[in-house]
Amino acid sequence: MDLGLAGNAAVVTASSSGLGKAAARSLAEEGVNVVINGRDEERLADAVADLRETATGEVVGQQGDIGVAADVEALVERCVDEFGRLDHLVTSAGGPPSKATLETTDEDWYDAFDMLVMSVVRAVRAGADHLRADGGGSVVNITSMSVKEPSSTLVLSASVRMAVVGLEKTLSRELAPEVRANTVLPRSIETARIRNLGEAAVERGEYDSYDDVLADRAADSPLGRLGQPHELGDVVAFLCSERASYINGSAIPVEGGVSRSNL
Template identity: 65%
Template sequence: MDLEIQGNAAVVTASSSGLGKASAMALAEEGANVVINGRDEERLDRAVSDVDAAGSGTVVGQRGDITDEDDVSALVDRALDEFGGIDHLVTSAGGPPSGSFMDTTDEDWNDAHELLLMSVVRLIRESAEPLRADGGGTIVNITSRSVKEAIDPIVLSNSVRMGVVGLEKTLSREFAPEVRANAVLPGPHETSRVENLVEDAVGRGEYDSYEEGIADRAESIPVGQLGDPTGLGRTVAFLSAPSSAFINGTTVTVDGGLGRATL
């Protein structure tokens, strides 16, 4: 299916690995030009090669920390310098540390707020003008299914990610009709982080094989498997495309039916 975004310019944060990278690859497969981002320069360089190989568009990497205001400005400036505009902004970030409420410090709360919410606020603020230009664009915020259903023991993610969805819903009206804003709520996916966790568990003797560890993690998911990051990436690409023009201000849960929330 041609999503009709060939030649568009996209910025995808935290995209040197995981679901951010999968989203960048899906956009690149559709012919979009993409700026990807990460803190580790070597991993970012490898990701640029992988994403570039996925499609016909131009792919560039911009190293930076999305909790740093100057790095956020530099990321947006790089897209404008390379492509002359921004049509699609996809925000993603790694998860904060797990822990219960009483074990979580003020520093933990402040760090999570900067990583999960303020990074999105600053990225959208910096990108707002180019996103509104030339007929408008899209914002897709990758958050977590924890905004629908609290998950133990990740009080930081349960709490702070709610702010991203509140922002997304607000902007879907405030930036309309030029810019559409939506959020994707992933459940468990077989990312490189999960692969590493399972391999470590195998090394500790908790599982006899990698396959056994993955199967254990998938046991509670109704579809019987972890998510494929490629599929989530294509969901992000679809929400960025003209074919989803009437989808605005919503959240799309991609969790294989794991969550029990009815709304």
Template identity: 40%
Template sequence: MDLGLAGRTYAVTGASSGVGLATAALLLADGANVAACARDADRLARALKPLPRASGARLHLRSCDVLDAAAVEEFIGEAAAELGGLDGLVNNAGRSLMAPVARTSREQWRAEFDMKIFSVLNTVRAAEPHLRRSTAPAIVNVNAILARQPDPRLGATSAARAALLNLTRTLSADLAPIRVNSVCLGLIDTGQWRRRYEESGTAQSYAEWSAAIAADRGVALGRFGTPDEVAHPIVALLSPRASYVTGSSIDVGGGIARYV
């Protein structure tokens, strides 16, 4: 099915690995232009430059800290100028803080809300004027099932994720006809989990270790998801084919959600 992405331009934050990298790869393969940013310019270039792309698809790379509003403004402005406008934005930059509320400092609380809320506000404010000129503008905020199903082991992250879900719904009304949606993740096999495995000191293989965590968390499919399995719903929501979908949230969690 042709998603109508060819020739359009999409910005992806946190694109040097994981879900951001998989999303950028899928967009390029479908013929879209991609403006990608991450803090580490060398890592970003190594990850994205070798990606296969459909004929005509162009790539714009820039080192950018999404918490720096001026840097974000420059990134989005340069990308729109070089690639001929902007049709969509994927807010993917993020992290998790594995700590219960009692062991989370005030500074850590502020850092979590800065990353989940202000990083998104920075990119949205920079992108809005360009998106207003698109015939099919869309924003996808990469969030987590924690937004509705908090985990006591990630107290501040759960609260910040809930705030982002609320903000996304508000933006969908405030920015219309720009469409704004969420993709909420469960346990996805990214570098963050690989680092936790290496730090665990376990004698288990990564497959055994991750399967045990999936079982403990109640993942119905019994495993972690992959970045590619997240990228497809993101790209589908960016597509003009999803032109009547806004203010919505799609769970990509292998059945971990327990809410209706």
């Protein structure tokens, strides 16, 4: 499906790996000019080279820390300088530590809020005027299904990411009608991090093979498998497009039916 995105410009935060990179890839393959971002210069350069192999739009990298306001502003400025516009802002961030509630410190909570919530606030502040220009654009936040189905060991993710959903819902009214804002809620996606954790578990003797790891992780999935990063990325690209022009203020699960929640 041609999403009609060719020639648009997008910023994707925390996108040198993982689901942010998957979103950037799907956009770039649709002809979007994309600025990706990461803290590690070498990994960022590798990601740019990798994405360019399949991109029909341009891909450039901007090193920076989404926890630093000036770096986020520079990321938006790079997009406008390179491509003359900003049509889509996709926010992503790494996951906070896996801990139970009584194991977390005040510093853990403040760090998680800064990484997951304030990084989005900073990006929207920097990009809002550009997003509103030239007919409007979109904001898509990549969060987690933990906001719907929390785990006792993921209290930081489940609690703090809820603020991103609340922010997105508020933005869907504040920035409308020029800009639409939505959230995607991934779960059970086979990212590089999942592969690394699985391979480490095999090395420790917890599983006989990586296939056994995948089978265990997918045991509760109605589809019988984990999702692939591009399946999340394609949903992000769709939400950025005019094909999704009446989807605004929504939090959309991308998890293969694993969730048992009705809503």
